[in-house]
Amino acid sequence: xxxxxxxxxxxxxxxxxxxxxxxxxxxxxxxxxxxxxxxxxxxxxxxxxxxxxxxxxxxxxxxxxxxxxxxxxxxxxxxxxxxxxxxxxxxxxxxxxxxxxxxxxxxxxxxxxxxxxxx
Amino acid sequence: xxxxxxxxxxxxxxxxxxxxxxxxxxxxxxxxxxxxxxxxxxxxxxxxxxxxxxxxxxxxxxxxxxxxxxxxxxxxxxxxxxxxxxxxxxxxxxxxxxxxxxxxxxx
Numbered sequence: 001x002x003x004x005x006x007x008x009x010x011x012x013x014x015x016x017x018x019x020x021x022x023x024x025x026x027x028x029x030x031x032x033x034x035x036x037x038x039x040x041x042x043x044x045x046x047x048x049x050x051x052x053x054x055x056x057x058x059x060x061x062x063x064x065x066x067x068x069x070x071x072x073x074x075x076x077x078x079x080x081x082x083x084x085x086x087x088x089x090x091x092x093x094x095x096x097x098x099x100x101x102x103x104x105x106x107x108x109x110x111x112x113x114x115x116x117x118x119x
Numbered sequence: 120x121x122x123x124x125x126x127x128x129x130x131x132x133x134x135x136x137x138x139x140x141x142x143x144x145x146x147x148x149x150x151x152x153x154x155x156x157x158x159x160x161x162x163x164x165x166x167x168x169x170x171x172x173x174x175x176x177x178x179x180x181x182x183x184x185x186x187x188x189x190x191x192x193x194x195x196x197x198x199x200x201x202x203x204x205x206x207x208x209x210x211x212x213x214x215x216x217x218x219x220x221x222x223x224x225x226x
Contacts (some may be wrong), residue, residue, distance in 0.1 A: 009214040045165065046206065046218070046220050047206060047217040083129075083142040103210070104153075104168065105153035105210055106153075106165065107165035107168075107174065107210070112162050
C-alpha cells in the first residue's frame with residue numbers, strides 16, 4: 001500500500017524559498033501509471049493544486065504559481081520535492097503531496113505539513 | 120479556466136437522512152470529476168472518481184452521478200462519521216480545480 005509523507009521546515013521568512021520533500025513508500029516513484037502532485041490548503045480555506053511531476057521529470061504547474069514554483073523527482077531516494085520562491089504570507093498553508101493515477105484524481109494523500117510564512 | 124461551484128456551502132442533516140451535494144462546472148467536463156471527504160485536521164480522502172465510480176473501501180451509501188456540467192454526490196443514509204467537508208475536483212486539460220467545499224454537519 002503506497003504511503004506518502006511530507007517533510008520540511010514549518011516556518012519560512014517572507015521573500016525566502018519554501019522547500020518541501022515528499023517520501024513515497026510501498027511503491028515506486030518510477031511507476032509509469034502515476035504522476036506525483038503537490039496541493040495546498042490555506043487555513044480555513046479550500047484546496048489548490050500547485051503542480052505535478054512524472055518520473056521522467058516532466059512537470060505541469062498551476063498558472064497562478066508557475067513563475068515561482070519548481071517540482072522535481074529524485075528516483076534514487078523515491079522522493080519528489082517542491083520549491084516556492086519569494087514567499088509571502090499568502091503562501092501560509094498546509095501542504096499535501098499525493099499520487100495521481102494517469103494525471104487524473106489524487107489518491108492517496110500524505111498527512112500534510114503546515115507551513116507558516118512569517119518573520 | 121473552468122470554475123467548479125458547489126452547493127450548498129454548508130448543510131445540516133439528521134442521522135439516517137439522504138443527503139445530496141451538487142457540483143457544477145462552468146464548461147462541460149464529460150465525466151472527469153472526483154469527490155473527496157476531508158475530516159477536520161486530516162488529509163482529503165478520495166470517495167468517487169470518473170463521476171460515479173466508488174473508490175475501493177468506501178461505504179456503498181456514497182454514490183455519485185452526472186456528466187457534462189452537473190454532478191451530484193449522494194449519501195443514502197447519513198451516519199455520524201460522515202461529518203466532514205466534501206470537495207469536488209475536475210481533471211481535464213492538465214488543470215485540476217476543486218470546488219469551494221460543502222461542510223456537512225449533524226443536526
